[in-house]
Amino acid sequence: MILGAGATVGASFSGSATVRPPLNADFFTQLQRVSGKHRDIVGKVMKDVVHLFGPNFSLTLEDYFSQLESMIDATRLAPKGVAKLTGADLRERRERLMKGLAAVLEASTDEAIRSNEGCKHHRELVAHLKPRDTVISFNYDCVMDDALRRAGERKWSARYGYAFSRPSRVAEIGDKHWSPKDPAPNRQSTIYLLKLHGSINWQLPAAADGEIILKQRLHQQRGTPRFTIIPPGWVKRERNEPIFEDLWRKAERALRNAREIAVVGFSFTPTDLHVEAVVRLALARAAALKTLVIANPSREDRKRIRSVFSETLGQGTVVRQYDGFKEFVNALPECLT
16 A cells, blocks of 8 residues: 555544645645744745745745755855855755644644544554555655554554564664554564655664664654654665665565555655656566555546556456545445455
């Protein structure tokens, strides 16, 4: 199963929220709805964007991340003391954007996880998953993680389920917080959640043998929350980080060996070509799928997904399509047969 931002937008708590879980295209709209303790950083991020792209900018989150990375890289071409925007200036803007992202995720998802029962649709999904099923997620939020913690008795363990190559490195206190009371006992009996772009509950170590911390508190108390994510376009970092390199290899293998695949709330965006490349590579080596399920309200996105998967659609492949996450969950488990 491939989960994108649309799955979080389809969460049961999303419809009534003031700040909704952000899509790539509406991130700056959701950012401007954030109030309270985060207003200062919201104002600074919006000022940064307007300064670079004007007051009538049309920009997605991934566009802005990619532009900042390209501009930081380009500063090496300008003589020192000449450029109005230095690498340090742009890195500060990138840091403010990361703070703004944390603020949006706190307001749109973390508050629902802490104060309510999370998402009932995600819990229903977990109820239908079996040990060794693989969920490939490109979401930074922890809505799926929370559902696994609540509904994954005997088939989810945070220590084993995130598929870190050395589970012994996962700190015990975080493992207990993100696992159910009766967790899966080993890596062969857990659902796998591969978060290929990182997570707001991860603090990965710099040292090769360092401790992996699964954060218990995702909300800001003092300062800026510390977490490990890979924004769009940071392909070099994926290659240079052994933990992420290993997770991407496992995702490729899971896709290559799968007979049933569901693509839920995910679309292949132009700024994330690395994702499409890995998926196409895996499918080119795979046998024909038995079932492909697509849950996405956009007709164009569904068409694009079918195109990416065309290599592995055989004569007997069943393709089912749904308008959203709720509709997909309501069709389980029959839709995957």
